Amino acid sequence: MPEITVTEHLLATQMKWSPQATGQFTSLLHDLIVSAKIISRNVKQAGLVDILGGTGEVNVQGERVQKLDEFANQTLVYRMRTCGAVCALGSEELEEPLIIPENGSHGSYIIFFDPLDGSSNIDVNVSIGTIFSIYRRSEGATDAFRGERMLRPCCEQVAAGYFLYGPSTMMVYTTGHGVHGFTLDPSVGEFLLSHPDIQIASHGSIYSVNVSNDSFWDEATRECVDCFCHPDKGDPYSLRYVGSLVADFHRTLLYGGIFLYPADSKKPSGKLRLMYEAAPMAFLAEQAGGKATDGVCRILDKKPRSIHERTPLVVGSPEDVDRVSNIYRKHGRA
Template identity: 45%
Template structure:
């Protein structure tokens, strides 16, 4: 039997380059930098248990969260890889208080792109060997190339994204990304260090059987979310649904896209604006979800239409199979009007 032929991520990027509105080769180099950095982070994640790179780093990030050693390392790896390709003029990361202006290379000031990222989503799970990930979002700058990058280059609505994706470091390592022409997934063959197209044209089913939420916070949830959870657990029609919650956004999203489901991280009485960050968590996932036929909202409006006002802005997040998100929104609206 003939051996099956797989397309590599590098080949796919080159083949699809002309599908991109601003095709000039720069975005391809940028995605190649992310590919390289993900391999290095994958190596570090997989040796975390035998190297002294697990546990807390002794610092807190801008959100007041304890930084893990791998958070810091992954952040450095991605910044280094992105800085060397002379296609990025600025980077914003969950791990940094402010954005970083890239000055490396002769042409860095002429670069057209900015990257926002969560370099190691779910890193608190590293110590217990649970899947973690990287999330990235790419925009064309709005300020004039040749000038220093500005905050407004990062404070763009999600609809302006030119590419977004994530890496999941799990039982296998995958890159899943979109440039606005569907969603494709690539699995790393660790024996030769190459990503191969393994999940072409990924899509959300219209509905599913899985709901993902931290029910331990139930008492703090808005009434609409409580009502929706009761609906999910009701024995009627195709319900009850199945509760599945990992605690790593990338992993929960990835499972729900493949199997059908909804992920919810709502506002709470303690976090009235939600906890997930709009620019480097919610927007890229919303872009991916919509490109895969799913839906994302803050419970009332489309996430990609939210006007950002600050770099580390938080929003409530409802994302996944379209009919499940719409049903959750219905409960939110009804509770809000009662």
């Protein structure tokens, strides 16, 4: 089979579905990929070039900033500012959205990203990743871009994906026409198609949840988790939890099963960020035949009220997600 680069794959998709494409999206994706290659290189060298450990600062989320967090954020912000296609961006590491005045009248896209998901795992060499979500700016909006236009319904994403920095570096993305995975070949410096048209299984045998939070869960959430580890019939699911959303989601996407980060008494609105984490993963899951909810309501039906809004997340195989939704509804969740 011929080796297909991610750019070649994107161009073929555009010729089929968007023959009127201007090239801005391709330019954006190119700079996103270059950013990921730079981040991947530094992740692999982190123990040798003094970029492990924290900076001593705390980000807008109240989390300790790691040196690689800061490096990844700076890399992505620089590339997105200079690619010419982005009129505004939101980063999990920045308190406010960044409007790009020089692109305000012509940049066609808005991007949200989590520069380095799972950064608490950096120092112990566990897989981490970068998550991104892309929206097209409002049709006909050619004047200077204003920040309030960033709060768009999650269903309006035009692309989403992630880069996984593990034993190999992978890119998984969708533009609304299926989900495709690419693996970075360091010998040629290109992401090559390795996982075409990914489809999630209708149900799985693995559940992923941070069970150390069980003392903060309500009765409904405990019942949801219990239905996988102590089912009424069939074999119990195996528990796998890395603590890096990209790694846990990637396994769920390829093997099937379910990932849960429910609301609890500590975080009644949930922990994961809607725009940077839940929405892009929901878009990927649905494009692969899966489902994503906050327990009951579809993630892609949500309209954010702030760029750092949080949400519970239940994502994975459709039958497994439905089991959770049915339990929550039984307990009166709506």
